[in-house]
Amino acid sequence: MKNVVLGMSGGVDSAVSAWLLKRQGFNVIALFMHNWEESDDGCCTAEQDFADVKRVSDKLDIPYYSVNFAKEYKERVFSYFLDEYKKGRTPNPDVLCNREIKFGPFLQYAKALGADYIATGHYCGVSHLNGKHYLLKAKDQSKDQTYFLNQLSQNQLADVLFPLADIEKSEVRKIADKLGLVNAEKKDSTGICFIGERNFRSFLQNYLPNQRGEIVDVNGKSVGEHIGLMYYTLGQRRGLGLGGTAEGQGRWFVVEKDLENNKLIVSHGDESVLLSNSLLASSMNWIPDCPSESFTCTAKFRYRQPEQKVDVKVLTDGRISVNFHEKQRAVTPGQFVVLYDGVKCLGGGIIDEVYK
RNA sequence: AGGGGUAUAGCCAAGCGGUAAGGCAUCAGACUUUGACUCUGACACUCGUAGGUUCAAAUCCUGCUACCCCUG
Numbered sequence: 001m002k003n004v005v006l007g008m009s010g011g012v013d014s015a016v017s018a019w020l021l022k023r024q025g026f027n028v029i030a031l032f033m034h035n036w037e038e039s040d041d042g043c044c045t046a047e048q049d050f051a052d053v054k055r056v057s058d059k060l061d062i063p064y065y066s067v068n069f070a071k072e073y074k075e076r077v078f079s080y081f082l083d084e085y086k087k088g089r090t091p092n093p094d095v096l097c098n099r100e101i102k103f104g105p106f107l108q109y110a111k112a113l114g115a116d117y118i119a120t121g122h123y124c125g126v127s128h129l130n131g132k133h134y135l136l137k138a139k140d141q142s143k144d145q146t147y148f149l150n151q152l153s154q155n156q157l158a159d160v161l162f163p164l165a166d167i168e169k170s171e172v173r174k175i176a177d178k179l180g181l182v183n184a185e186k187k188d189s190t191g192i193c194f195i196g197e198r199n200f201r202s203f204l205q206n207y208l209p210n211q212r213g214e215i216v217d218v219n220g221k222s223v224g225e226h227i228g229l230m231y232y233t234l235g236q237r238r239g240l241g242l243g244g245t246a247e248g249q250g251r252w253f254v255v256e257k258d259l260e261n262n263k264l265i266v267s268h269g270d271e272s273v274l275l276s277n278s279l280l281a282s283s284m285n286w287i288p289d290c291p292s293e294s295f296t297c298t299a300k301f302r303y304r305q306p307e308q309k310v311d312v313k314v315l316t317d318g319r320i321s322v323n324f325h326e327k328q329r330a331v332t333p334g335q336f337v338v339l340y341d342g343v344k345c346l347g348g349g350i351i352d353e354v355y356k
Numbered sequence: 357a358g359g360g361g362u363a364u365a366g367c368c369a370a371g372c373g374g375u376a377a378g379g380c381a382u383c384a385g386a387c388u389u390u391g392a393c394u395c396u397g398a399c400a401c402u403c404g405u406a407g408g409u410u411c412a413a414a415u416c417c418u419g420c421u422a423c424c425c426c427u428g
Binding site: 085095200 | 366368378380382387391393
């Protein structure tokens with residue numbers, strides 16, 4: 001009997017994953033990760049989650065353990081997260097969390113425990129052909145999480161199982177309900193992985209100094225004050241506090257950050273200034289290999305966005321240039337561009353430059 | 357201290373005697389394993405202020421106050 005170490009979060013997805021794996025004949029071991037030390041009042045959600053892991057594991061009659069990677073998380077994910085914000089970019093920590101934690105120390109720990117495979121409750125699939133490993137989109141397109149896994153290497157994908165590849169989310173809920181799992185109705189978790197949902201501003205404020213500055217419109221006219229550039233991202237409209245003008249109605253959007261002068265540049269009503277035609281991305285990861293020097297495929301520039309048609313060119317330094325068939329709104333440096341060919345996720349990279 | 361204009365929620369802004377449109381912001385939900393976007397809902401017993409006319413005023417009249425503009 002093969003051993004599978006399953007990352008169990010306390011949520012319904014990984015719980016049902018455990019049952020599915022067990023039904024497939026695996027010897028399932030649940031492993032809960034504790035990766036963030038709550039220093040503030042964000043009261044013990046991790047403990048709550050672990051309590052759910054216990055109850056689910058008992059119900060399914062599988063052993064469970066807990067492991068703490070808070071140090072690794074801080075060093076490999078959180079530091080990057082803060083660095084990006086310092087540069088005025090908008091990072092996606094959860095992509096890194098997968099590459100650096102779940103498929104890093106967690107994977108190694110599982111192997112040390114004697115795992116033949118690791119598994120997670122991600123909505124995505126994996127397939128293997130001629131020694132190559134492919135990352136596939138989930139059957140439930142609306143929940144597909146390949147975007148967050150675009151940085152996984154061949155080694156990281158070699159021995160992983162994704163039990164939810166072919167199951168709709170609604171089905172997962174039904175199974176949990178039928179099994180009588182305590183988290184059958186538990187709300188999906190959101191917010192930064194392991195850190196959770198919290199007031200973004202007050203959270204960041206604990207780690208980064210913020211400097212108030214001027215908000216100016218596209219013509220350079222001062223229209224307000226911002227509370228620190230790091231709190232804003234391109235295309236954002238909430239939190240600006242800017243009201244109506246005599247010129248007409250419309251919403252204000254963040255168009256650009258001027259780090260040098262600590263100015264936030266906004267546009268009123270006209271969103272066309274947020275549209276771009278192409279981008280440059282680095283830190284490319286290919287799954288399994290770069291298809292060719294230039295090709296056409298689809299891409300996402302952020303999670304939960306419909307795929308867009310693009311032309312990709314691989315540059316000599318390994319970066320890629322991506323041209324959009326249709327202009328895209330608010331493509332943002334720091335976010336990942338993830339490429340797809342049908343159901344296959346081809347990999348992705350970090351957006352460095354965006355061109356109008 | 358000559359003349360003219362404007363004063364409606366945090367910001368724009370309808371209303372022109374019959375019992376306060378709309379937009380933005382804000383807040384709350386929904387959506388969401390980033391940050392956003394998006395969607396839904398809430399949001400002026402009151403119209404600068406004090407009086408007056410009227411069955412009835414934000415709407416008409418008068419005084420006051422504030423701001424703006426023009427001429428001195």
